Amino acid sequence: MDQKLKDKTVLITGASSGIGWATAVAFAKRKCRLALAARRVEKLQELSQKVLPPDTQTLEIPCDVTNAEQVKWAVQKTINTWERIDILINNAGISDYRPFMDQDLSTIEKILNTNLMGTLYMIHAVLPMMKKQGSGHIVNVASVAGHLGVPNMAVYCASKFGMVGLTQALRMELYKTGITLTALCPGTVATPMAEKALRNPKLAKRLRPKSADQVAELIVKSCVTKPPEIIYGEIPGTILKLTKFFPRLTDWLTYTAVKIYRPFGKSN
Numbered sequence: 001m002d003q004k005l006k007d008k009t010v011l012i013t014g015a016s017s018g019i020g021w022a023t024a025v026a027f028a029k030r031k032c033r034l035a036l037a038a039r040r041v042e043k044l045q046e047l048s049q050k051v052l053p054p055d056t057q058t059l060e061i062p063c064d065v066t067n068a069e070q071v072k073w074a075v076q077k078t079i080n081t082w083e084r085i086d087i088l089i090n091n092a093g094i095s096d097y098r099p100f101m102d103q104d105l106s107t108i109e110k111i112l113n114t115n116l117m118g119t120l121y122m123i124h125a126v127l128p129m130m131k132k133q134g135s136g137h138i139v140n141v142a143s144v145a146g147h148l149g150v151p152n153m154a155v156y157c158a159s160k161f162g163m164v165g166l167t168q169a170l171r172m173e174l175y176k177t178g179i180t181l182t183a184l185c186p187g188t189v190a191t192p193m194a195e196k197a198l199r200n201p202k203l204a205k206r207l208r209p210k211s212a213d214q215v216a217e218l219i220v221k222s223c224v225t226k227p228p229e230i231i232y233g234e235i236p237g238t239i240l241k242l243t244k245f246f247p248r249l250t251d252w253l254t255y256t257a258v259k260i261y262r263p264f265g266k267s268n
């Protein structure tokens, strides 16, 4: 399996932390060439100079995915260097745990622009090259919140539902082009994004977080097996099955669980 990924050119957004960082490490083990994108370029340099094997070919690209011009430039820089992009991992994302009406419009726009528009800009910039190559794989790191509404995460959910819909639609649109897409929908992952929630030991026990390394391995494997979607984590799988057949029951369960384990307050 690893042999199939050798020398592939992989562009990863949000590579400066958490899942993106771990994904870079996992692809480096398979001897891929890595274009690492994020706003904190010093973190990308740390990853590439101190963590990845010294023979890994890397590009560290400062890029804010909410800026379409920066996204285009990141893609062009990768193509100018390696003349192709085999794999795109749309991983950059932010979240905000807060009742909907407590979020001002600029926060709402920031979440949608990063998670959803950032993903759209990247795909828009990468597809011409993938079409020219006649091949390519795009992994959109969505979330179980792309299938299940979670109180106090309405905008995050909207962005992740959007990513799941985008992935599905494009997969069909690009059918038989050699290009395909995977939506990855993990439950909680122990990264800086989930840090506050996981500080609460009772909640942490309930959420049963996966590690960034586990998710990274899944991402790498998905680039060989190319499944349409991955739901990852014991709890998400069960809840999503319940949602399908008993939506009101899941509403009640989710509402009650949030009320008990993560009511909105100072500690969020």
Ligand SMILES: NC(=O)c1ccc[n+]([C@@H]2O[C@H](COP(=O)([O-])OP(=O)(O)OC[C@H]3O[C@@H](n4cnc5c(N)ncnc54)[C@H](OP(=O)(O)O)[C@@H]3O)[C@@H](O)[C@H]2O)c1
Pocket: 013, 014, 015, 016, 017, 018, 019, 020, 037, 038, 039, 040, 041, 043, 063, 064, 065, 066, 091, 092, 093, 094, 095, 114, 141, 142, 143, 144, 185, 186, 187, 188, 189, 190, 191, 192, 193, 194
């Ligand atoms: N942790 C979880 O429980 C969980 C569960 C399901 C799905 N996810 C998804 O997994 C993805 C990765 O999250 P994580 O858990 O690894 O969180 P994280 O450790 O906070 O990492 C988020 C990454 O996104 C980058 N980013 C944020 N805004 C950006 C922007 N405007 N432009 C470019 N990069 C930006 C950050 O880099 P810079 O700050 O350097 O730009 C950072 O590298 C997200 O899409 C998240 O929604 C996470």
